[in-house]
Amino acid sequence: MAKNLIINNIFKRNFSSTNALSRKINSVSVVGSGLMGSGIAQVTAEAGYSVYLIDQNQNALDKAMKSIQNSLTRSTKKRFNKEPDHAERYIKDTMDRIQATTELDSGAEKSDLIIEAIVENIQAKHDLFSKLDSISPKETIFTSNTSSLPITEIAQSVNRKDRFGGLHFFNPVPVMKLLEVIKTHETSDATYKTLLEYGLSIGKTTVECKDTPGFIVNRLLVPYMFEAVKMYERGDASFQDIDTAMKLGAGYPMGPFELLDYVGLDTSKFIIDGWRKRYPNDSTFQSSPVIDQLVSEGRLGRKTGEGFYNYKK
C-alpha cells in the first residue's frame, strides 16, 4: 500500500470515518458575549439557527448586540450593495434570531448545542459547565472555544463526556474562515460529526484536530508571538518596527503587537500564565513584564481603547 494511503487511512480512522448519525441542531446557546461570543452568535444566527446569547453582565450583552448590529451593517453594505431594503431585512431577521439574556437556564434548557466563550480560566469554565450539566437536557452537546486549555480537562466537570468537544473560532469571527473542531478520546463519533456539520452550516472551513496543546493554529502562533514580545523586551527593535516587518516582510495582515491588542492583552496573559504553569520547564513560556504592566493599568488592547497602541485618537 502506498505510504500516502496508509497515512490517509490512519487519519480517517482517527477522525471522520464513521457511520454515526449526527444530531439535528435547531437552537444554540452561546455563553459569554465578549469579543468571541458576539461573533459566534452572529454567524450562528446568520445561518438560520435560533440563538441565546448569555452573559453574566448586562453591559456586556448590550455592547455585544450593538457590535453585532455594526458588524452586520458592515458586511451587508457590500453584499447587498444595490438592495438596501434587502440588507435591512437581513439584519433585522438575523438580530431577531438572537435572544440576549443574563439567565443561564433560559437558554440552556432549550438548546441542542452550547458554545462556551467565557474568560480563559479553568475554574470559571468548570463552574459554568457543572451548572450547565445539571440544567441542560441530556442530549445537549457542550463545546468550548478555549484558546489554550485542554478540552478533556474542561470536560472533567460534566458527566456527558461523550457529548463534549471543542469548537475553536478565530477573531474576528465573521471574517475568519477557519473553525478547528476538536475531538477528545471520549467525544463520540455522533457528537463529532454533528460539530463538523454545524461548522460547515455556518460557512466555515473546518479542520479536525486532536486535543493537543494549542490545537493547530495556536501551537504555531503562540511561540511566534512570544518571540516577538521577547525581541521587543530585549530592545532589539521597536514594537512598531516588528509589526511593519512582519506585515511587509512576511505578508501577515497584522503584526504581532497589533494582533495582541486585537486578541486582548488580558486573554493573552491568561494564555501565557496558563501555559507557564502547565509547562514549567519550557523556557518559551516566560512571563512578559510589559504585558503584565499594561494589563495592570487596564490597557487591554482595542477593547479598552489602548494597549500597545492608542485607539482613542
Ligand SMILES: CCCCCCCCCCCCCC(=O)CC(=O)SCCNC(=O)CCNC(=O)[C@H](O)C(C)(C)COP(=O)(O)OP(=O)(O)OC[C@H]1O[C@@H](n2cnc3c(N)ncnc32)[C@H](O)[C@@H]1OP(=O)(O)O
Ligand atoms: C512573552 C509573552 C508573550 C505573549 C504572547 C501570547 C500570545 C497569545 C496570543 C494567542 C491568541 C490566540 C487567540 C486565538 O485563540 C485564535 C485567534 O483568533 S488568533 C487571531 C486570528 N486573527 C487574525 O490573525 C486577524 C488578522 N487580521 C486580519 O485578518 C485583518 O487585519 C482584519 C480582517 C481583522 C481587518 O482587515 P483590514 O483589511 O485591516 O480592515 P478592514 O476594515 O478593511 O476589513 C477587511 C474586511 O473585513 C471586514 N470586517 C472586518 N472586521 C469585521 C467584523 N468585525 N465584522 C464584519 N466584517 C468585518 C470589513 O468589512 C472588510 O470587508 P470588505 O468586504 O473587504 O469591505
Ligand SMILES: NC(=O)C1=CN([C@@H]2O[C@H](COP(=O)(O)OP(=O)(O)OC[C@H]3O[C@@H](n4cnc5c(N)ncnc54)[C@H](O)[C@@H]3O)[C@@H](O)[C@H]2O)C=CC1
Ligand atoms: N480574543 C480572541 O482573539 C480569542 C479568544 N478565544 C477564547 O474565547 C474565550 C472568550 O474570549 P474573549 O471573547 O476574547 O473574552 P472577553 O473578555 O471579550 O469576553 C468574555 C465574556 O464572558 C463573560 N463571562 C465571564 N464569566 C462568565 C460566566 N460564568 N457566565 C457568563 N458569562 C461570563 C464576561 O462578562 C465577558 O463578557 C476565551 O476562552 C478565549 O481564550 C478564542 C479565540 C480567539
